[in-house]
Amino acid sequence: MSLIRLSLHQFRNIRTCTIQLATGFNFFIGPNGSGKTNLIEAVYFLGLGRSFKPDLINQVIHNEYNELFIHGVYVNSSKLELPIGINKKHNGTKIVKIKGKSGQKISQLAKILPLQLIHPESVELLLGAPKFRRAFIDWGLFYTKPEFYNVWGRFKRLIKQRNALLKKVSNYQSLIPWDRELIILAESINTWRGQYVKSIQFMLQDILSILLPEVNIEFEYYSGWNKDFLYQSILEKNFVREKTLGYTLCGPNKADFKSYIDGVPVDRILSRGQLKLMVCALRVAQGQHLKKTTTNQCIYLIDDFASELDNNSQNRLSNCLSTIDSQIFISLINERDISKRYNKNGKVFHVKHGVITERKRKN
Ligand SMILES: Nc1ncnc2c1ncn2[C@@H]1O[C@H](COP(=O)(O)OP(=O)(O)O)[C@@H](O)[C@H]1O
Ligand SMILES: [Mg+2]
Structure with a gap:
């Protein structure tokens, strides 16, 4: 059970992006201000129709646009692909779409996409x-x-x-x-x-x-x-x-x-x-x-994995995460912090100025 595809349009500094996700680890690596937290926040927004940051009206919409779109394809426990999406407009209106049908409730989105968020303010x-x-x-x-x-x-x-x-x-x-x-x-x-x-x-x-x-x-x-x-x-x-x-x-x-x-x-x-x-x-x-x-099954969103953690603690956390067999989104500044451990069953994305690019595998 995981999101296999994610498309963002006009979400904070991410103008447009479509990525195919791994069912296990998905690492988002980039310098400060590149858009890593924004990406994690977008998945959260797709599941709950709101941000985890203080609710400042419309800041989640890219400042040059009037609305944002987030679409995902979720594969459920019966291996069925379920398209889900949310559109937020400048006047505050939110439209939820599930399986192509508009006008659904946010609580229905939350039912489909259970999320666990861990971020520096957690x-x-x-x-x-x-x-x-x-x-x-x-x-x-x-x-x-x-x-x-x-x-x-x-x-x-x-x-x-x-x-x-x-x-x-x-x-x-x-x-x-x-x-x-x-x-x-x-x-x-x-x-x-x-x-x-x-x-x-x-x-x-x-x-x-x-x-x-x-x-x-x-x-x-x-x-x-x-x-x-x-x-x-x-x-x-x-x-x-x-x-x-x-x-x-x-x-x-x-x-x-x-x-x-x-x-x-x-x-x-x-x-x-x-x-x-x-x-x-x-x-x-x-x-x-x-x-x-x-x-x-829930999806884990871990923003700024390494913050506050020394090497030993990071190792403990990565050991724990590697046993849970779930989809995990992890943002980090330094690749060396953990991603090398999971290259085989995960994907690595580079984030730069709001552009997200999947790193090609070396054969
Ligand atoms: N509504 C918005 N429109 C355009 N850019 C935004 C918007 N909100 C935040 N940003 C930009 O997003 C960047 C911060 O992204 P963030 O994901 O927090 O960075 P990090 O990679 O450090 O986690 C900042 O440069 C900020 O200016
Ligand atoms: Mg951040």
């Missing part, structure tokens, strides 16, 4: 707000628990309505009809999240033993409220405070996925390089869990 998964870790868990549920997407969407809408209502009502009783449904949804979300975190543990520890053998990391899922009490009783108890604040203090909207070494949060112990390896372990474990438990 340590936000460990250093940033809990929303990044919730997004991590929910990525897994999106692909493994079909009901989750709707239930979570409904929960988020209800919380929004509840927060608006908090300002208007004078006693908790008025919220009970809302909370009845909220509690049912919260319990489902919490059960699924807890089960998911448990189900990836084995894979995660296995990959951590390759990437960070020197430490023993423990993970803890936090549901978003104190599980010694019923969610309903917490909602009731918090009413006065929530009314003053104007938002709901506890629930799946506050869930987290914490990690510790000897009881101390990892971000207080690990170096930046080690944190990056830990993020890689989480992302690879999640991708491999998907591969093991479904007919789906």
Whole structure:
């Protein structure tokens, strides 16, 4: 399962480019500012209809044009070729095309093209707000628990309505009809999240033993409220405070996925390089869990492979990646960093001023 062909038009500094991809490693090598991150970002955009960079309107469109196009041909688990594409216009409109049919939803694109991104800012998964870790868990549920997407969407809408209502009502009783449904949804979300975190543990520890053998990391899922009490009783108890604040203090909207070494949060112990390896372990474990438990498989996007990593860490990561048997896009500045190891089953592309050229094989 991989993208076998990719065409970009007017995406950032890439005016036009069509490349045939390897099903294993695809290396994109070039100096700073050449367009490597742009290429990785374009694949991400094809899968999610948005960038992983701060959302500045229309910056993804080449600054001399009014729209961009990204097309890909994806080969699925039944070996069927599936053309997918997205077009974004200057006025913000996005048109998704799947199998030649326009007007499809971005979530359908995401279903076809599961992606795992690792880039220099990925340590936000460990250093940033809990929303990044919730997004991590929910990525897994999106692909493994079909009901989750709707239930979570409904929960988020209800919380929004509840927060608006908090300002208007004078006693908790008025919220009970809302909370009845909220509690049912919260319990489902919490059960699924807890089960998911448990189900990836084995894979995660296995990959951590390759990437960070020197430490023993423990993970803890936090549901978003104190599980010694019923969610309903917490909602009731918090009413006065929530009314003053104007938002709901506890629930799946506050869930987290914490990690510790000897009881101390990892971000207080690990170096930046080690944190990056830990993020890689989480992302690879999640991708491999998907591969093991479904007919789906994800594509890995690794931007700036070598950043923050010393030689030893780079070796560990490349050893790990060489065992996962998936399509991987890797950008790097120096070819010597890793690509020589994979020449046989991968392709190497040179990137220069937004032009991407496949390197011909030496026979
Ligand atoms: N909308 C755009 N139109 C044209 N060029 C762009 C646009 N957005 C970014 N760029 C150019 O892309 C280059 C950065 O590309 P990038 O992929 O981040 O480089 P790197 O190879 O270092 O990862 C910069 O030269 C920047 O000017
Ligand atoms: Mg870059």
